[in-house]
Amino acid sequence: MKPLLEVHRLCVPRNAHFAVQVERLTVYAGETLVLIGPNGAGKTTLLLGLARILKATQGSLRLNGEEIRDDLTYRRHLGLVLQDALLVSTTVWNNVALGLRFRGLPAAEIRQRTRRWLERLGVAHLAGRPATQLSGGEARRVSLARALALEPTLLLLDEPFAGLDAPTRERLREDFHAILSETRTTAILVTHELEEACTLATRVAVMLAGRVVQVGPVQEVFARPVNAAVGAYLRRLGAEERAAYS
Amino acid sequence: MIPEAEIWQITALSLRISLTATGLSLFLGLPLGTWLALGRFRGQTFLLSLINTGMGLPPVVVGLVVAMLLWRSGPLGGLNLIYTPTAIVIAQTLIALPVVTGLTASALQQLDVRLQWQLAGLGASRVQMVLVLWREARLPILAALMAGFGAVISEVGASMMVGGNIKGQTRVLTTAIVLETSRGAFDRALALGALLLGLTFLVNWGLTLLQQRGRR
Numbered sequence: 001m002k003p004l005l006e007v008h009r010l011c012v013p014r015n016a017h018f019a020v021q022v023e024r025l026t027v028y029a030g031e032t033l034v035l036i037g038p039n040g041a042g043k044t045t046l047l048l049g050l051a052r053i054l055k056a057t058q059g060s061l062r063l064n065g066e067e068i069r070d071d072l073t074y075r076r077h078l079g080l081v082l083q084d085a086l087l088v089s090t091t092v093w094n095n096v097a098l099g100l101r102f103r104g105l106p107a108a109e110i111r112q113r114t115r116r117w118l119e120r121l122g123v124a125h126l127a128g129r130p131a132t133q134l135s136g137g138e139a140r141r142v143s144l145a146r147a148l149a150l151e152p153t154l155l156l157l158d159e160p161f162a163g164l165d166a167p168t169r170e171r172l173r174e175d176f177h178a179i180l181s182e183t184r185t186t187a188i189l190v191t192h193e194l195e196e197a198c199t200l201a202t203r204v205a206v207m208l209a210g211r212v213v214q215v216g217p218v219q220e221v222f223a224r225p226v227n228a229a230v231g232a233y234l235r236r237l238g239a240e241e242r243a244a245y246s
Numbered sequence: 247m248i249p250e251a252e253i254w255q256i257t258a259l260s261l262r263i264s265l266t267a268t269g270l271s272l273f274l275g276l277p278l279g280t281w282l283a284l285g286r287f288r289g290q291t292f293l294l295s296l297i298n299t300g301m302g303l304p305p306v307v308v309g310l311v312v313a314m315l316l317w318r319s320g321p322l323g324g325l326n327l328i329y330t331p332t333a334i335v336i337a338q339t340l341i342a343l344p345v346v347t348g349l350t351a352s353a354l355q356q357l358d359v360r361l362q363w364q365l366a367g368l369g370a371s372r373v374q375m376v377l378v379l380w381r382e383a384r385l386p387i388l389a390a391l392m393a394g395f396g397a398v399i400s401e402v403g404a405s406m407m408v409g410g411n412i413k414g415q416t417r418v419l420t421t422a423i424v425l426e427t428s429r430g431a432f433d434r435a436l437a438l439g440a441l442l443l444g445l446t447f448l449v450n451w452g453l454t455l456l457q458q459r460g461r462r
Contacts, residue, residue, distance in 0.1 A: 053363045053366050075366060079368075080368065084358075102370045147368075
């Protein structure tokens with residue numbers, strides 16, 4: 001597999017007391033790398049650091065083998081979906097078209113892509129509705145459509161299905177999985193859900209205390225945790241999931 | 247009795263001066279408030295405190311400073327602006343500026359910080375991001391504008407000091423009210439007061455309509 005994003009000795013401070021430090025991490029083209037770890041492990045900080053939204057104090061990022069020099073140019077290769085939908089107070093259509101307008105694409109292309117992704121996410125009937133009037137599930141679908149409409153080289157997602165009820169979450173996850181398979185979009189996804197990690201991940205990366213401590217295929221990571229701390233975290237994750245379903 | 251033509255002239259001048267000053271304070275205060283809200287730099291909290299203090303700036307103090315600057319022998323005396331409508335516009339802009347700046351900064355700081363992350367993640371340039379954030383904060387920003395207009399249309403101290411209350415030239419509604427009161431003509435002062443209130447209501451009504459349309 002071809003490396004798409006290469007992270008080397010990255011240090012992203014979140015505040016005066018906490019920083020994420022990644023010695024080396026490679027994301028391969030077409031894969032879904034799922035970041036898991038307990039609360040406060042630094043998953044969101046790493047995601048925002050990879051998007052160059054939080055500034056790294058050291059280290060390098062290479063996209064398709066090229067060092068990233070200009071943040072804006074780099075960010076226009078990305079799609080970002082955060083934990084809350086964070087839609088702006090305009091119509092659903094305008095929300096999905098927003099990133100395309102930022103890129104100055106021709107109006108016809110904006111129309112075509114916006115329509116296509118609204119339809120693909122099953123929210124075309126909401127196009128004219130104010131984004132403030134959507135349900136949680138609808139808002140998440142719109143926020144995914146907004147990121148996917150950019151046809152990003154790399155999609156970054158921070159718990160995009162968190163807070164939804166189980167049936168809504170499952171339907172959305174299935175749709176999203178199908179879209180990733182169809183489009184072969186490379187994605188980094190943060191989650192707390194074991195099932196989500198197992199369903200979506202090509203590989204998982206386990207984060208503990210600001211460090212990426214183990215990366216590998218899901219089964220391998222669960223079968224052979226690299227140390228006792230990772231093993232304890234994975235057992236806890238499994239127990240939480242079983243408790244949630246029982 | 248004040249001739250009707252003079253009343254209209256005073257009213258039009260009041261409106262022209264205060265709307266110009268409010269417009270100028272918006273032109274300067276919107277970017278300044280945005281910088282104070284979104285920037286990250288040393289002394290930011292101190293500057294915000296200064297602006298917030300300026301929101302309660304006594305108009306007579308502003309009038310005094312502007313009068314000293316524009317006085318014939320003052321540093322800007324050569325511009326011959328003292329006792330002109332322009333001098334009143336300058337003073338009123340300085341009164342409205344901290345109000346518009348402070349309330350704009352506060353409006354933008356109330357937005358979810360993650361919205362900035364989200365917009366950056368969608369590929370927004372700095373300017374594109376600020377335009378979206380202004381749109382998101384348009385209701386409190388319009389409220390800032392109303393507060394700025396309210397502060398200047400109703401002030402009398404600065405207009406009196408730098409305008410001189412010259413009939414037909416710099417007499418505005420507030421200074422005319424002061425004059426009529428000093429003459430003991432309370433009925434005329436009251437009528438002018440009612441006119442001032444009506445005018446303030448009309449402008450704020452227009453801005454409120456605009457603001458409430460923005461909610462939809």
